[in-house]
Amino acid sequence: MSQIALFGLIASRLVSVPNYFQYYVSGLSVMTLYSAAVFIGFDIYEEAEHGVFEYLLSLPVTRRQLVLGRSIGGGLRAFIYVGPLIGVSLYVIGAINPLNFLVALFSLFLFAFGVSGLSITIAVMIKSSDRFDILMGILDALIVRLSTAMYPLAIVQASNPVYGWLTNFNPVTFVADLFRWGTGIDSAYFLLDNPLLPLLGVVAFFSFFTFLGVIIYERRIEGGGWQ
Amino acid sequence: MRGMGIVRMMEHDFRNFFRYKWWLVGLISMNLADLFIMAIVYNNMLDKTISAEIGGYFKFFAPGLAVTGLFASAFMIGREINMERRREVHHYMLSLPMTRFELAMGRVLSGGLRGMFYMSPLLATCFIFLGLPSFGQLLLILLVLFFLATGISGLSIAIAVSTSSLEKFITARGLVYYTLFFCSSVFYPLSLIQELGATGRFPSFLVTLAEINPLSSASDMIRSFLLPYPTFSWTMVINVVIFSVVFTFCAVFAYMKIIERH
Numbered sequence: 268m269s270q271i272a273l274f275g276l277i278a279s280r281l282v283s284v285p286n287y288f289q290y291y292v293s294g295l296s297v298m299t300l301y302s303a304a305v306f307i308g309f310d311i312y313e314e315a316e317h318g319v320f321e322y323l324l325s326l327p328v329t330r331r332q333l334v335l336g337r338s339i340g341g342g343l344r345a346f347i348y349v350g351p352l353i354g355v356s357l358y359v360i361g362a363i364n365p366l367n368f369l370v371a372l373f374s375l376f377l378f379a380f381g382v383s384g385l386s387i388t389i390a391v392m393i394k395s396s397d398r399f400d401i402l403m404g405i406l407d408a409l410i411v412r413l414s415t416a417m418y419p420l421a422i423v424q425a426s427n428p429v430y431g432w433l434t435n436f437n438p439v440t441f442v443a444d445l446f447r448w449g450t451g452i453d454s455a456y457f458l459l460d461n462p463l464l465p466l467l468g469v470v471a472f473f474s475f476f477t478f479l480g481v482i483i484y485e486r487r488i489e490g491g492g493w494q
Numbered sequence: 495m496r497g498m499g500i501v502r503m504m505e506h507d508f509r510n511f512f513r514y515k516w517w518l519v520g521l522i523s524m525n526l527a528d529l530f531i532m533a534i535v536y537n538n539m540l541d542k543t544i545s546a547e548i549g550g551y552f553k554f555f556a557p558g559l560a561v562t563g564l565f566a567s568a569f570m571i572g573r574e575i576n577m578e579r580r581r582e583v584h585h586y587m588l589s590l591p592m593t594r595f596e597l598a599m600g601r602v603l604s605g606g607l608r609g610m611f612y613m614s615p616l617l618a619t620c621f622i623f624l625g626l627p628s629f630g631q632l633l634l635i636l637l638v639l640f641f642l643a644t645g646i647s648g649l650s651i652a653i654a655v656s657t658s659s660l661e662k663f664i665t666a667r668g669l670v671y672y673t674l675f676f677c678s679s680v681f682y683p684l685s686l687i688q689e690l691g692a693t694g695r696f697p698s699f700l701v702t703l704a705e706i707n708p709l710s711s712a713s714d715m716i717r718s719f720l721l722p723y724p725t726f727s728w729t730m731v732i733n734v735v736i737f738s739v740v741f742t743f744c745a746v747f748a749y750m751k752i753i754e755r756h
Contacts, residue, residue, distance in 0.1 A: 276695070400516055401517070426534050
């Protein structure tokens with residue numbers, strides 16, 4: 268909230284992008300959602316450290332159900348955490364088209380589940396909390412900054428074509444653009460001609476990491492080796 | 495020998511610091527991504543009047559980034575002390591053959607020195623892109639940053655010994671972090687905050703906080719030596735020294751008194 272009230276307000280006077288405050292507030296919701304959904308991976312290490320893993324493995328559920336439940340649970344709790352921020356975004360941005368907003372909300376859900384799946388996949392693949400910490404730090408640094416969460420795509424492309432190319436295929440870009448489209452932010456800098464493309468991108472991201480997560484989780488969950 | 499306890503504590507804390515090497519690598523990556531991605535993109539969408547005043551966002555942000563890194567790493571000592579308190583390691587620390595003052599002062603100084611150590615590649619990056627200051631200016635920069643790092647370490651320790659759980663410490667850290675960073679000239683020029691305050695769009699107490707904020711003073715002092723904006727003023731140095739003295743005293747006092755009570 269202080270990031271909106273302080274950084275958002277001052278940064279909107281710093282740049283020449285019209286309606287930047289609204290743009291930033293909506294992007295901040297997506298950035299926070301990403302950070303909150305990643306946390307499920309840290310929980311997995313804590314469970315491994317405290318021996319809760321063995322208890323989870325002894326439960327009468329399949330490995331598949333376990334990872335799907337964790338992925339959806341991680342996504343949902345991230346969504347609950349970011350709920351007030353989304354509320355503030357809606358208050359700041361104002362009018363919305365209900366149908367577009369529902370599509371945007373659906374994409375946010377899928378994104379949160381996908382990020383949880385990504386976090387679980389990486390956590391069980393590397394089984395080292397130190398390596399996980401650094402990898403997620405670097406991933407966070409790149410995935411958020413090389414997206415349209417903080418700045419419009421046209422400006423990223425003008426700054427550096429490589430950054431622009433990477434930003435174009437980033438799931439954070441897909442979901443940030445969809446959220447802005449859903450909330451009806453109006454500016455020449457963030458027109459979204461076809462919301463279907465980013466929506467497909469978010470669905471692909473969700474499917475890939477949820478199902479990859481299931482496969483890897485099933486294979487790597489047993490046998491210890493947690494550091 | 496008198497004073498050796500301080501050196502021993504500093505050695506202990508430096509060893510601990512390198513246990514977090516992976517975390518530090520992640521933090522440096524984030525800092526560099528801020529500079530080489532975020533600052534470059536912001537450079538291209540900066541308001542023309544502000545751009546003319548500060549000479550581009552990349553150059554403006556580079557000194558702020560060094561201060562950001564200094565803050566994050568100097569604050570880490572508080573997390574360790576809070577953990578020691580929760581796990582009752584402080585009983586062992588109190589049993590060491592050194593005075594309470596040496597124990598407390600050693601921890602404040604090591605927190606500051608760790609901040610300086612972490613910040614040095616970021617400051618070097620800043621010099622590479624902005625040019626070198628004169629020898630005298632370099633010494634003043636290092637001295638002021640050391641005072642700042644010690645003050646931050648002191649602030650972090652004072653919070654760590656006054657909070658009973660990790661959650662409370664993290665909440666307090668978040669509050670301090672966001673207030674000090676966003677109400678400072680680390681990310682944007684002070685003149686912009688003052689302008690917003692003058693037009694009533696920003697509360698006047700936050701404008702005052704930004705003006706006396708040691709993070710503003712340290713960032714602006716480095717900028718004043720490397721960029722045409724802002725003009726150097728001794729007030730910048732005095733702000734940091736006062737902050738450092740106050741929080742070093744608070745931390746030493748709080749550490750000595752509170753830690754014995756538990």
